[in-house]
Amino acid sequence: MIVKTIFSGFGGQGVLMMGISLANSAMNKGYHVTYLPAYGAEMRGGTANCTVAVGDEEIASPVASEPDYLIVMNLPSLFTFQNKVSAGGSIFINSSIIDARPNRQDVKTFCVPCADMAQELGNNRVANVIMMGAFIKKSNVVSPDIYLKSLEIIMGSRKKTLAEINRKAFAAGFDYIKD
Amino acid sequence: MNKVLMSGNNVIAEAGIRAGCRFYAGYPITPQNELTEYMAEHMRNAEGGVFIQSESEVAAINMIAGSSATGVRVMTSSSSPGISLKQEGISSMAACELPGIIVNIMRGGPGLGNIRPAQGDYFQATRGGGHGDYRTIVIAPATCQELADLTMDAFDLADKYRTPVMILADGMMGQMMEPVIFKKPKPRQYPEKFMLRGAGTGKSKFIRGLLLDPIDSEEHNWKLARKYEVITKNEILHEEHRVDDADLVIVAYGTAARIAKGAIKRLRDHGMKVGLFRPITLWPFPELKLRALSAKIKNYLVFEMSTGQMLEDVRLALQGYANIEFHGRPGGAVPTPAELANVVAKIYDKKD
Amino acid sequence: MAKIVFKHPQSLKENIYHYCPGCGHSIVHRLVAEVIDEMGIRGITIGVPPAGCAVLAYNYFDVDMIEAPHGRGPAMASAIKRCLPDRVVFSYQGDGDLAAIGIAESLHAANRGENITVIFINNAVYGMTGGQMAPTTLLSQRTTTSPAGRKKELDGHPVKVSEIFSQLGGTTYIERCSVSSPAGVNKTKKAIRKAFQCQIDGLGFSMVEILSLCPTNWKMSSIDSCKWIDDVLSKEYPPGIYKDNIAEAKKTAEAAP
Numbered sequence: 001m002i003v004k005t006i007f008s009g010f011g012g013q014g015v016l017m018m019g020i021s022l023a024n025s026a027m028n029k030g031y032h033v034t035y036l037p038a039y040g041a042e043m044r045g046g047t048a049n050c051t052v053a054v055g056d057e058e059i060a061s062p063v064a065s066e067p068d069y070l071i072v073m074n075l076p077s078l079f080t081f082q083n084k085v086s087a088g089g090s091i092f093i094n095s096s097i098i099d100a101r102p103n104r105q106d107v108k109t110f111c112v113p114c115a116d117m118a119q120e121l122g123n124n125r126v127a128n129v130i131m132m133g134a135f136i137k138k139s140n141v142v143s144p145d146i147y148l149k150s151l152e153i154i155m156g157s158r159k160k161t162l163a164e165i166n167r168k169a170f171a172a173g174f175d176y177i178k179d
Numbered sequence: 180m181n182k183v184l185m186s187g188n189n190v191i192a193e194a195g196i197r198a199g200c201r202f203y204a205g206y207p208i209t210p211q212n213e214l215t216e217y218m219a220e221h222m223r224n225a226e227g228g229v230f231i232q233s234e235s236e237v238a239a240i241n242m243i244a245g246s247s248a249t250g251v252r253v254m255t256s257s258s259s260p261g262i263s264l265k266q267e268g269i270s271s272m273a274a275c276e277l278p279g280i281i282v283n284i285m286r287g288g289p290g291l292g293n294i295r296p297a298q299g300d301y302f303q304a305t306r307g308g309g310h311g312d313y314r315t316i317v318i319a320p321a322t323c324q325e326l327a328d329l330t331m332d333a334f335d336l337a338d339k340y341r342t343p344v345m346i347l348a349d350g351m352m353g354q355m356m357e358p359v360i361f362k363k364p365k366p367r368q369y370p371e372k373f374m375l376r377g378a379g380t381g382k383s384k385f386i387r388g389l390l391l392d393p394i395d396s397e398e399h400n401w402k403l404a405r406k407y408e409v410i411t412k413n414e415i416l417h418e419e420h421r422v423d424d425a426d427l428v429i430v431a432y433g434t435a436a437r438i439a440k441g442a443i444k445r446l447r448d449h450g451m452k453v454g455l456f457r458p459i460t461l462w463p464f465p466e467l468k469l470r471a472l473s474a475k476i477k478n479y480l481v482f483e484m485s486t487g488q489m490l491e492d493v494r495l496a497l498q499g500y501a502n503i504e505f506h507g508r509p510g511g512a513v514p515t516p517a518e519l520a521n522v523v524a525k526i527y528d529k530k531d
Numbered sequence: 532m533a534k535i536v537f538k539h540p541q542s543l544k545e546n547i548y549h550y551c552p553g554c555g556h557s558i559v560h561r562l563v564a565e566v567i568d569e570m571g572i573r574g575i576t577i578g579v580p581p582a583g584c585a586v587l588a589y590n591y592f593d594v595d596m597i598e599a600p601h602g603r604g605p606a607m608a609s610a611i612k613r614c615l616p617d618r619v620v621f622s623y624q625g626d627g628d629l630a631a632i633g634i635a636e637s638l639h640a641a642n643r644g645e646n647i648t649v650i651f652i653n654n655a656v657y658g659m660t661g662g663q664m665a666p667t668t669l670l671s672q673r674t675t676t677s678p679a680g681r682k683k684e685l686d687g688h689p690v691k692v693s694e695i696f697s698q699l700g701g702t703t704y705i706e707r708c709s710v711s712s713p714a715g716v717n718k719t720k721k722a723i724r725k726a727f728q729c730q731i732d733g734l735g736f737s738m739v740e741i742l743s744l745c746p747t748n749w750k751m752s753s754i755d756s757c758k759w760i761d762d763v764l765s766k767e768y769p770p771g772i773y774k775d776n777i778a779e780a781k782k783t784a785e786a787a788p
Binding site: 020037 | 182
């Protein structure tokens, strides 16, 4: 199995962090993994995206021409990437700021108002972790435990309170998606 | 040592420092900036480590030449246009027999081109690149793990043969993160007699490439040529992937080889027996290994992110004993495994 | 008792110079070698000769040397000094090497305040290649590539290296001298010694620009060449100390923990 996911949004929304945290947790689970960020001139102008491939076999291309999952944190990302998603794939939408919906019928769509939820939690910056909660629930690429442990390792020695709020944020996103 | 998730650029830098590299000079250019930044951050914590952000790639290569002469392990890195600038110094290091590592994280060309991954610098890398009769060892890893292992090995090769060694990767390899385990580097073996550190009370030395007498110069050229022959005999690396039962073999290196592996998986799922021959050292090219393979496999597809450069080495290796097709995507275009699989499938149907 | 008043410097090999009769390089080589002898630093000195007439300097200096590609001496010298901070590292450059093809490497080494010494030979012409225009060639001066004389509209103006480099924050000691007279030669030697001392004391970038003779390419006798330096060249490039922050740099160095 190889699962490919594209994370995309504005710079500052923690889009690359979403990818790196997924890649780290997949590595810690023992999977093969590649993480490929958009770089250079294409990052200027405020957009950011990255691609994570996770597999139980060697990963050939780190590029996702047909990602299984797409996480869009802003509207331009939806327009850019929605048609790449493989048939039967899933699109996660930051519905707090994206009103549009995919114009395809062959993909599943999950709307998560992660920016509003982050505000409710009192920290605007955890919208990405909330979205990761929703994504992990649906994709099941790694277990919540491994994800949260890996996230803590990446955040390093930063404040304990940060780990706490991340846990809460992740749980909020995880619980938001119904089985 | 645990597995760590690192980008190719950072892996090369970390492997270099672990291998004892204590001098780095470079000039920012995308897509290899993270390597320069990593060196800036970490060289200062390495004992005796020196980092200089040079005023140009020309200065950088000459800085590492000077530093190498003092007996320090050295590295510089750049991307295609910057590597063109370094050629003067690479030629000079080859002439003066100074070890050093030059990293080329290739991007689209010619000219300024773009910053996407490409493989258009194959000729420049494998034919010497600068002026004069010389070669550089060229190593083309295809995974971050190989970047770690082969960067360390590159330092040993550079010392062993007192010659510049190039790590040839591309923007994809530089930017991509993969899990990596760093091995323990071998202890360095580099005799003090080659180091220029002041004459002390002894005889003074000089290091030079200038040999005005053509007979001296000819002898020096032959001496280098003999060294290159030894390298060609002893230092070839390559990988064969699913060739045992193959009817057709893709020849590709670096990122292109990764894509080829993806294509092979798809093709095999459809019953097509396709394998991969991946040169890891591009110079010396695994010529005899490929020729040996042609005894039983007669169909080859060279796949490069260029208009066809390694293609010439494959032709030289196969010497007309096999059919050779080519698929290329130059200028920074990165094809998908699916696209390559389609190309291969068409050729596969027509093959003998 | 016989007293030795003149001998071959230890830091100079006993080879016969390939330089033309009357060439300034021979004088400057000797001065540098004498200074190295007198300071007792032969064993710890590393020289970087240029491309140009002095490309064969390693045939003459009996110290460790490494040849740099054209203009890259200061980049190489910077790296050598950074790796071996207790050695004395000098780069020996001509006007094409320093002020044209290697202006970037020279200026940035100076600006970084690399603790090296540059011996800069300014003879207003490209010697080795046969007398072409240099960046330091005077206006209206005839060379093989400015046959009608250097024109500012076409060729720009003479580059005043000492003046420019003295403006850089990284430089500590810069002096322009001339070897056109015995007094000038003595002054030049003093300046070279001061520059090396500046480096040994760890005070930063030092450079001695030397107005030097090229009778062959100037198509003059040696005596006329000396006169031309005094009467013409030194009017465009006045000798003197352009920067001397040695005392200040010493204070700063002593104040540092």
